[in-house]
Amino acid sequence: MLHSSYIEISKSALQNNINFLKKEIGPNVRFSSVIKGNAYGHGIEQFAPIAQESGVDHFSVFSADEASRLLESLPKAATIVIMGYIDNPELEWAIQNDIEFFVFELDRLTEAAKVAMKLGKRAKIHLELETGMNRTGFDKGALEQAEATLQQCIAHVELQGICTHYAGAESLQNHDRVLSQYRLFNKMLLQLRKNSITPTQIHTACSAAMVSYPETRMDMVRIGIMQYGLWPSPETYSQYIGQHGDKTDPLKRLINWKSRVMSLKSVTQGNFIGYGTSYQAPRDMVLAVVPVGYSWGYSRSLSNQGQVLIRGQRAAVVGIVNMNVMMVDVTNIKDVQKHDEVVLLGKQKDQSITVASFGELSTQLNYELLTRLPTNIPRYIVD
Incomplete structure (x- = not known):
């Protein structure tokens, strides 16, 4: 053994989880595999090809470097969306390679339109709305200007999606806040539609929202932790199990x-x-x-x-x-x-x-433990 430790990733466990999740969301909701944080520590290069083999054709990443790694790892074409960081100089690469990306500030929108015009190819964007997370997104005040800018550059921009992110759907203590976000999102979406701004997809749900707030599934869900066989929180798991006769965990750890x-x-x-x-x-x-x-x-x-x-x-x-x-x-x-x-x-x-046992002993979240696993630990695919 050249390395002091190694990681095995189970292909059959992934197939089980993808099958379960797709059945849960139904045939009319698209499944986007979230592989930020080095595929939650499982390794982008190792995880993405087996995810594609398991029927995944849509991936969401955080940054342009993750998108680049993913693009090089996939055996065949798939939709790739950057949800977070992409610097303006990287927009040309993204547009040229049909990489979609979130837009949550005017600078990125106007720059994307300029680059798209130069390339003679439309930029595929997702307009992110600020509904209460207070991280990224156009709030009500900035949305009017974003609408006007979008209308001006619509010849160079393809509106693939309108989206938001919930601030803690995995915890019941955030219930009122999540519902408030959901209502505000729909209100802002209605305003955009009145002004003839209509996207291809509406998407807001992460793993926890998909389970706890089925109304948030819309056209697409962005599933991270659950595809790897872990629940967003004990509360989310309890809620799911409480609603089903079969009390066995439907997910398998990879x-x-x-x-x-x-x-x-x-x-x-x-x-x-x-x-x-x-x-x-x-x-x-x-x-x-x-x-x-x-x-x-x-x-x-x-x-x-x-x-x-x-x-x-x-x-x-x-x-x-x-x-x-x-x-x-x-x-x-x-x-x-x-x-x-x-x-x-x-x-x-x-x-x-279990990953949960680490969390109980060390105060680390599932997400934190997994994404902190160094990239240079070898990862091998097993059945």
């Missing part, structure tokens, strides 16, 4: 993160383990040294709290998680050997370490 035992170490009772004095051996112990630390995405906050799987059993992290290694207690696990498989995340025999 990811297994694995390493190997690098070394074994005997420690006598009373000695401190690792940096500092955070863990003192309560008995004679056998430790397995695992070559993964916080520089490889295993949070330092999991010191003395995390667990891994070795020989189908749980082994506790003891001492401080180092930059490149951590120690785990294998005293009660028989016959542990150097090079034994260590599962940091995923399944081994009938045991599993």
Whole structure:
């Protein structure tokens, strides 16, 4: 093993999730696969081709560099939308390659129209409305000017979509805020339509909104976390399960993160383990040294709290998680050997370490843990 850890991505689990999600939204709603944050840590280059094989033909990314990586990774053509960062000099590349992009300020709209006119090819844009997230988008005050600008450059701009993003649809405490956003979006959309501004698609729903607010599905949903087999929050999962007779989780996790035992170490009772004095051996112990630390995405906050799987059993992290290694207690696990498989995340025999368990122990969100997995950890596709 050249690398100290590696990630396996399950193709069959992805197919299961895509099938479930498409059935949930129905045949008339388009499915957009959100692969920002390096495909939520799964790897754009590895994930995108198997997503396409699973029937995905529409992808949403955050930035132009992600769009470029995706474009090079796809075996065949697909729709690509940049939801966030694209600098003005990159607009020519995007328009030339039929990359769609969100527009949420006048500068981007006018520049896109100029570049499109120069190329003799229309820019495909999605007009983002500010409805209460207070991040990006045209609010009611700026919308009038955006409408006028859009009308002026309509010969060079193709309005593919009108959209917004909800501020926390995964939590019931944001219920009133989400409904307020939904109402405001529809009000702003009606105003645009009165002025003959009609897009190809209306889209507002992320994974959580798709489940908790079915009315937000509209023409397209932008699904991130759920396609990877994880729920946006325990609340979203409970809501879904509560509405269905079958109480089994319909999603399957794609990811297994694995390493190997690098070394074994005997420690006598009373000695401190690792940096500092955070863990003192309560008995004679056998430790397995695992070559993964916080520089490889295993949070330092999991010191003395995390667990891994070795020989189908749980082994506790003891001492401080180092930059490149951590120690785990294998005293009660028989016959542990150097090079034994260590599962940091995923399944081994009938045991599993879930992403949610990391969140409970380290205060990290599902999203945060996954997207912090370094890009240079090798990722392999398995069935």
